[in-house]
Amino acid sequence: MTTAAQDPATEADPGATEAFGAPDSEWQELVTAALLGAERRVLPGGSAAALLDRAATATVRARAGLTAAVPGPLPAPAGDDPRPEPPRAAAARCLSLFNSARASGAAAPAWNAHRPHPDQLLPEWLELANHLGYRPPHAQLPLVLDAARARDRRQAVLAFAGPRGRWLAAQNPAWHFATAADRLPATAVPVEADLSRWEHGAFADRVAVLTTLRAQDPAAGRELLAGTWRTERAEERLLFLDLLRDGLGPADEPFLESALSDRSRTVRSAAAELLTLLPGSALSGRMAQRALACVRLREPADGSGAELVVTAPAECDREMQRDGITAKPPTGQGERSWWLQQVLEAAPPAVWREQLGDRTAAAIVDLPATEEWRRALHLGWVLAALRHEARDWARALLGDPGRAFPGGGEHAGRLLGLLPEADRAAWAAAYVTSQGLGPPGSVLSRCPAPWSPVLTDAVAAAARSAWRAKKHHPATHGAALMTAQLSMHATGAQPVFQRLLEEATAAAEVERRAEAAAREAAKNTRTRPAVPGDGLAQGWLREFTAVVRTLERRALMRAELLDGAPDPHG
Template sequence: MRATAAAPDTPAAVPWEEVVTVALLGTDRRTPPWLPPGREAPRALLDLAAVKTVRRRAGLRPAPAKPRPEPAAADPRPPLPPAAARRLAMLLSNRPGTAGGGRRGTAPDLMELLPQWLALANERGFAAPPEALPALLDAARGRTDLRPAALAFAGPRALWLARLNADWRFALRSAPGGGSEPPPDETDRIRQLWQEGLFAERVALLGALRARRPAAARALLTTTWATERAEDRLMFLDSLRTRLGSADEPFLEQALSDRSRNVRATAAELLSALPDSALAGRMAERAVACVAVDRTRGEPTIVVEAPHQCDAGMERDGVVPKPPAGRGERSWWLGQLAEAAPLGSWAARLGGRTPEEIVALPVADDWRGELHAAWCRAAVRQRDTGWSRALLGPPSAPDAGGPGAVSLAERAKLLSTLGAEERADWVAGFIAAHGLSEAFQLLGVCATPWAAPLGRAVVDALNIARDAGSYPWSFSGVMGLAERCLDPVEATRLDALTGIPDETEDTSPGAGSYWAEAFQRLTTTLRLRAAMQEELGAVPPDPRPV
């Protein structure tokens, strides 16, 4: 028997698009004739939509299967010990919130321990468990500070997953060539990636090549330099900071004539970090001409005659002619000349004095702050430890600063030029003399875990603040740093501080219980860090054959 076609006004003949339209408008606004009137209309519409959905899915023809993706590259590193794998899962799945009122309770902040765990796992050479990779990539996606360590730990499987999930594409941008960097000897592939790759891939490729073969990276950059956009030239030029040397001077000298002011300024900064460069010599000649020692006063005194103009030669060498708001032109020009001049040129100009003797000289006419600030910037740029020590002065100096350090930021930068042990000793002495009120920024430049003298100085200062009934929340930043940076062996010493201290009339309300919570959290976190280290064990042997 031949089937008869359904009438147009019956539900079976209603097109799918019409069903969707009625559902979007609502049956109270539009009730077509193929639906019952009244309160039954919504139910009938949903029944019809369900039937048509089944029909549409059942009527689809299966498409040809796509080729299977190539397997991820093998990871030769040994797997994590079971206890460490469980700890990683805990760190990735737990993120305690902060309670109201600024109080965090006694539970450790596990997400803040994840960077340290990743550093330990990478140091010991373990491979990430495959089942942990999605959560690890999600964590790295939300925190850029995690990405280098997380991607190093995740290994080649992370790049394989990133090609399949757009949310993880940052992993491809963070690896040279999207994880497919050509070997150093394949120059044709390197050149092709440089010419055809995405901007992020090119930046990563240039940085990686610069770290291994500085001359090859510079030569690659010159092949397209003239055709690059100004903002791209600036980013590429910044890669020359890695393994900067005298061989880079000719290229940087040419960049001093670049049409972009930012590119010219960066080139001049890099050249000034090379004490033997021609630019450094020109800046030294200009700077020392502005400074002399006046011996006619009661004691030798530095006198300053700042530049009266900024000529074309100064501009080409990176001096910015227009000062920022609130700065005088002459002091602005003097500061730029002094910070770009090699620090070694000042001894001859100022009577063969040492950096300590130069910094100790009085400076006439209120030029001391400007001159010392410029020397601070020069010491950081040129990584001159002798001048850094002189400008820092002893940590116990009055007013929480040395003779040349003009701010906490300057002191932190000067400290970064010193070795880890010397840096920690200086900051420990600073805390012992001045307390913790200004130490947070200085603690941030110290190597972790903190050396024993620095750790003891921080704990002693926290204890003093606790006993004095100080307002506890003002030390929350230092306490957070201590949780991440204090050596776990200090946990036993801290047990005595976990009780609630007696409150006096001068104590801030609730301070005692807050301090008890903070020290309980600190000791718990330190013991957790100790357990993390034990779970990861010693550095495993290299699995590659000898």
């Protein structure tokens, strides 16, 4: 029987040791001199003792997490953090994971790797550590703060770092992102230096100034941008427009309306999208009128049932293009369906209930529609629900997981993200059961880990069916299996995948023997030996080995943190 290898946390890992001077050229000079020796190089400081003194100083400085500065008054002491440290094994795991997170940018995993990078296990570890109320060992705080550079995990990392982490971040400008919220009073007024940065600073500085000002005073931020709007480059105007999402309000409408005449098509489209998000805006009203002209309700007198009569726009006139409608469709889509889709996307979903007999979103979606335009109609509604975050429409459009979804799994996954977490898992489980393991990758990624037993069982059953049917190469399921091994209920999925691993091990051995026999038979001939099974069993063996190893590692990781306490996820 083949079992997973020992816990990967104990394997050699170049990022699992503290490289205190890794980014420091002075440290590299010390290491090089020590390796070459006094016979081949003049030692820094003139002697071996001086070299060791400098290395000790550099190590202490890195461990302190503080950059060298002119001596001044000592900072106020850090406040107490009453939370306990994790158990000993979990603290060692903490060091390994955060070292891997720091090293992940410089040593990214191969594109076809079957096993996840250790960095990908960090979110689950953080979620459980924060739930249990642990704090990091003080010596690891610099590593923890470095990991907070990634925006997608910053909130969880900073919660783990706690008050001492925020205190330490305040001592080092490299960690300014960790204290930005603390330094931003709601009523603060920008100083002249900030206005100077807007006028003369680099683009990143100008983004920071506008972001800060927009958060404090939306009107002042908009006026600052309007003052330099005509001199900005198109790509800068586009990015600055996106910053107006924060604090977006009716007062922004005149500025955004003027941006509809911008010389850049992408800027016009961005301004139009923001205007559609403003309830009661003129553009939102124009789009609603266009949408209602394309879709009307017909209720036959014979009582055969109401239906939607859909008529796509016959042209994309200048006014439509000014309002953000792109005239040229993507490859493979007709012009009129493309225009219809965009008009429906921009129209607020709320207009349909009033115009279609006060029906609910679910009742409207279920109405029969003109067959020629039905797909464009539903795809337009999907995109409108996403743009306007209309959760009732998201639920109605998702509907039956067993039917084909407009726009495929990607749009289904995005809609699923609008639903409560418990509802996502139930819908995704039914979707996987109906569609199999291949399509649901983007759906599965929207379900927070660890998955519920229902979703875990559905994915395990789909993997078993895919393996035993052997209709596709396992690489076609690689993305779903990678998501699954990081998200499934670890202890619940282990028995199923262990059995699949045993089956794949036996089948791969038979396959290898058949291949060897074929090569032997063709050794003295000019024919190319056939490959029995096309290597499917060996491919599945690699996939299942990776899944089982990751599940074992995650189960051990959780057990280290829990230290005998009950698992909140069962």
